[in-house]
Amino acid sequence: MAKVVVQMDPIGGINIAGDSTFALLLEAARRGHELFHTTPERLSMRNGEVFTVVEPLTVRDEVGDHATLGEKTTVSLKDMDVVLLRQDPPFDMAYVTSTHLLEQAGCLVMNDPAGVRNAPEKLFVIEFADLMPDTLITRDRDMIKAFREEFGTIVVKPLYGNGGAAVFKLAEDDPNVNSLLDFFEATFREPYVVQRFLPRVTDGDKRIILIDGEFAGAVNRVPPKGEIRSNMVRGGAANATELTPREREICARVGPRLKEVGLVFAGLDVIDGLLTEINVTSPTGIRAVERLGGPNVAAMFWDAVEGRL
Numbered sequence: 599m600a601k602v603v604v605q606m607d608p609i610g611g612i613n614i615a616g617d618s619t620f621a622l623l624l625e626a627a628r629r630g631h632e633l634f635h636t637t638p639e640r641l642s643m644r645n646g647e648v649f650t651v652v653e654p655l656t657v658r659d660e661v662g663d664h665a666t667l668g669e670k671t672t673v674s675l676k677d678m679d680v681v682l683l684r685q686d687p688p689f690d691m692a693y694v695t696s697t698h699l700l701e702q703a704g705c706l707v708m709n710d711p712a713g714v715r716n717a718p719e720k721l722f723v724i725e726f727a728d729l730m731p732d733t734l735i736t737r738d739r740d741m742i743k744a745f746r747e748e749f750g751t752i753v754v755k756p757l758y759g760n761g762g763a764a765v766f767k768l769a770e771d772d773p774n775v776n777s778l779l780d781f782f783e784a785t786f787r788e789p790y791v792v793q794r795f796l797p798r799v800t801d802g803d804k805r806i807i808l809i810d811g812e813f814a815g816a817v818n819r820v821p822p823k824g825e826i827r828s829n830m831v832r833g834g835a836a837n838a839t840e841l842t843p844r845e846r847e848i849c850a851r852v853g854p855r856l857k858e859v860g861l862v863f864a865g866l867d868v869i870d871g872l873l874t875e876i877n878v879t880s881p882t883g884i885r886a887v888e889r890l891g892g893p894n895v896a897a898m899f900w901d902a903v904e905g906r907l
Contacts (some may be wrong), residue, residue: 600679600907602626603634603652603706605641605696606880607685609665618884618896619684620664623657625732625896629904633657634678635667638685638696648675648703649708649894676704680903683707686880687760689718706900706906709878710860714817719875720757720791725855729848729873734792739779742792746775751795753826754778758786760879767795798870799826804839806849807895810902811857813849814895815887816841836886844871852876862902 602668606612606619614620626633634652642649654668665826673679681703687693696709723730733744735757746752750770759765764785768775782790802818818839827834841849845868851875856864865881867874884895 600631600904601630601634601677602680602682603636603650603673603675603678604655604682604684605636605638605650605653605700605731606682608637608653609635609667612664616882616885617762619880620657621884621888621896622682622684622899623655625894625900627657631680632672635665636672638692641696641699643699643702646702648699649673650675663667668828673702674704677907678703678705681705681707683709683714684710684880687758689758689760689879700726706903708862708903709864710862713861714857714878717859717876717878718758719760719877722878723873723876724874726848726851726876729765729851730793731796731869731872731874735807737783737787737789742779742790743775745792748778749794751797753793754782754793755791755793756782756786762804762829765827767826781790793874795826796869796872799902801870802837802839803834803874803888804845806841806845806868807881807883807887808849808853808864808866809858809895809898810862811853811855813841813846813853814898815883815892817847817883817886817890817892836890838890838892840855842871848873863899870877 612620623633633655635655636652640651641731649672651670656666658664694715697715700711703841704789752768755765756769759767766778782857802820803815804818806816807814816839817836818832819836861878863881865877867884887895
């Protein structure tokens with residue numbers, strides 16, 4: 599039995615029907631591991647030793663009564679066996695700082711905090727530019743307008759966004775481009791991601807889960823009518839799916855790199871055979887895969903973790 603600390607958003611506020619962290623916790627409990635809950639702002643370091651405030655955690659697959667927390671206590675992470683790094687983005691300096699602290703944890707951290715820090719979803723994917731749609735990362739208006747003139751309809755989204763927030767489709771004759779860029783300039787200090795629009799997003803945005811670099815499961819997320827965002831938190835419908843030969847090629851290319859940098863649990867996003875993101879901070883999709891008749895991805899994850907202990 600391992601002592602497992604899950605660093606996540608407050609567990610009382612999650613939607614257990616679709617929450618992958620909760621699926622991981624249920625599987626850990628089934629295996630007899632001892633669970634502790636914490637949140638990232640509780641991390642501290644003294645003389646190189648990392649501490650956090652935890653609550654003993656019991657989980658149940660019951661809506662409205664899914665978790666019980668015990669009394670808070672401060673622990674040294676070197677006395678734990680595993681830390682699950684599972685808080686949601688934004689991937690900001692607070693997130694980056696938590697990865698630096700967790701590098702000194704003295705126990706196994708999943709995903710590897712240095713790997714997470716060095717693999718922002720919309721930047722790490724650029725290592726595989728030949729698998730992607732045409733993509734521009736910039737703040738330069740002239741470059742964005744030239745890209746739009748080249749490809750017509752484009753998508754603009756924040757570099758460190760998540761969950762489909764602030765993703766905009768700009769048609770070739772859309773008069774809102776200057777207003778949108780005004781908004782982005784006032785809101786984000788970083789460059790933006792600009793991509794050629796893929797019309798077949800209406801057929802679905804496939805989430806492909808890799809565990810330890812190997813294919814583990816997939817769902818096809820179809821956006822609701824009038825939307826281009828297929829994220830399930832935005833109303834996307836998850837459908838059962840199988841991988842195409844092209845998608846298997848993408849997994850074969852990306853998987854070894856993920857394993858190399860300690861990213862045991864990752865989610866690839868693929869639209870019309872083109873890789874758009876590699877999600878490593880807090881990937882989702884486990885519960886949807888299992889609900890649609892797919893494998894127990896959480897069990898695959900814990901097999902990989904236990905093999906490292």
